Amino acid sequence: MYSAKITIHLSSNKIRMSKNNLKFNSKTIHGGQQPDKAYGAVMPPIYQTSTYAQSSPGGHKGFEYSRSANPTRTALENSLASIENGNYGLAFGSGLAAIDAVIKLLNPGDEVVSTNDLYGGSYRLFKKIFEKYGITFHFIGMENAASIEDYINSKTKLIWIETPTNPMMNIIDITAVSKLAKKHSVLLAVDNTFATPYLQTPLDLGADIVMHSATKYLGGHSDVVVGALVVKDKELADELYFIQNASGAVCGPMDSFLVLRGIKTLHVRMQRHCENGKAIANFLLNHPKVEKVYWPGFKNHPNYEIAKSQMKDFGGMISFIPKGSSYEDAIKIVEKLKVFTLAESLGGVESLAGHPASMTHASIPKEEREKSGVVDALIRLSVGIEDQEDLIEDLKQAIT
Numbered sequence: 439m440y441s442a443k444i445t446i447h448l449s450s451n452k453i454r455m456s457k458n459n460l461k462f463n464s465k466t467i468h469g470g471q472q473p474d475k476a477y478g479a480v481m482p483p484i485y486q487t488s489t490y491a492q493s494s495p496g497g498h499k500g501f502e503y504s505r506s507a508n509p510t511r512t513a514l515e516n517s518l519a520s521i522e523n524g525n526y527g528l529a530f531g532s533g534l535a536a537i538d539a540v541i542k543l544l545n546p547g548d549e550v551v552s553t554n555d556l557y558g559g560s561y562r563l564f565k566k567i568f569e570k571y572g573i574t575f576h577f578i579g580m581e582n583a584a585s586i587e588d589y590i591n592s593k594t595k596l597i598w599i600e601t602p603t604n605p606m607m608n609i610i611d612i613t614a615v616s617k618l619a620k621k622h623s624v625l626l627a628v629d630n631t632f633a634t635p636y637l638q639t640p641l642d643l644g645a646d647i648v649m650h651s652a653t654k655y656l657g658g659h660s661d662v663v664v665g666a667l668v669v670k671d672k673e674l675a676d677e678l679y680f681i682q683n684a685s686g687a688v689c690g691p692m693d694s695f696l697v698l699r700g701i702k703t704l705h706v707r708m709q710r711h712c713e714n715g716k717a718i719a720n721f722l723l724n725h726p727k728v729e730k731v732y733w734p735g736f737k738n739h740p741n742y743e744i745a746k747s748q749m750k751d752f753g754g755m756i757s758f759i760p761k762g763s764s765y766e767d768a769i770k771i772v773e774k775l776k777v778f779t780l781a782e783s784l785g786g787v788e789s790l791a792g793h794p795a796s797m798t799h800a801s802i803p804k805e806e807r808e809k810s811g812v813v814d815a816l817i818r819l820s821v822g823i824e825d826q827e828d829l830i831e832d833l834k835q836a837i838t
């Protein structure tokens with residue numbers, strides 16, 4: 439059971455090899471894919487089955503039980519590996535399930551260094567679940583990569599970063615952090631949910647593990663909850679696959695299909711997210727009733743040069759603080775928005791607005807939150823792919 443999946447991956451590696459020289463836009467559509475073996479279906483069928491007929495015990499076609507492997511999920515996993523320039527993809531029931539699997543590589547007594555401006559759910563998983571099992575987490579500012587070294591000791595096994603960070607849009611220098619990680623033989627995992635491989639491919643910059651909440655941009659249509667990991671190294675893939683199968687937080691065939699379909703338009707959507715993001719960031723910057731705007735594409739962003747060098751563009755995620763800077767000022771604005779929907783999540787075709795302090799980051803204590811800049815008045819926008827003019831009009835009528 440353990441080796442079956444890896445064999446599938448290795449055989450599909452050949453398919454990837456033949457399509458390896460494709461550029462990114464082509465890989466979103468073809469990477470790791472082949473027409474279905476049964477009837478040549480161009481889209482992988484939704485193999486809605488838990489089990490597979492065997493001719494004699496162990497005599498199967500590479501699939502025996504859908505927790506271990508399912509052809510639709512394998513198709514997604516191969517696509518993920520291809521677009522992130524990795525060798526192995528693993529798909530999970532949610533982004534948090536994917537993070538959970540990575541932390542399960544560790545043992546009691548091990549330490550993790552992570553950023554203080556982290557997705558709230560990741561912070562909660564680390565603090566409220568894994569600290570109980572004797573793993574220690576350090577949450578630190580990482581805008582200057584060298585400062586990480588102070589927190590690395592003989593017990594450190596993993597550095598966990600997000601860039602751009604959520605919701606403060608800080609940029610972490612992946613290449614610099616990966617050099618530190620290698621120097622100290624520590625694994626580096628990058629949550630690439632915000633950037634997506636359209637903007638940056640952390641494995642190429644030296645990271646060991648790339649993680650996604652595929653719920654967001656990869657799925658892209660706000661209709662599914664899925665998580666993903668991609669790695670290059672076979673031994674690491676084996677260990678993660680063992681955890682995926684042993685703990686069982688896999689994603690189902692229908693959800694795998696939806697993310698596969700989403701990935702095929704990732705590059706086109708991202709291009710528009712970036713164009714709209716830029717227009718809205720500049721609109722907010724010039725608005726007299728806006729106090730502060732956080733977006734990595736501004737030349738005065740503290741890590742603009744790093745963003746420019748490691749990302750292809752600057753994305754569609756923006757945070758801002760309205761003038762007045764009170765909880766009520768922010769609430770009034772998000773309630774007035776009509777084209778932007780007030781909702782958790784991000785990365786879908788539709789524009790969303792969120793209030794981190796009361797929504798995505800409510801699980802982080804107020805003092806912790808405010809230390810990293812997530813103040814009560816902060817509003818986060820996930821800029822969608824609607825017409826720019828409609829989005830700007832909507833913000834105009836809401837920010838008064």
Ligand SMILES: *Cc1c(COP(=O)(O)O)cnc(C)c1O
Pocket residue numbers: 532533534535557559560600604629631632650651652653654663664665
């Ligand atoms: C949403 C999100 C997650 C968690 O993913 P789920 O699919 O909701 O479990 C992790 N990291 C980031 C940056 C996210 O935005």
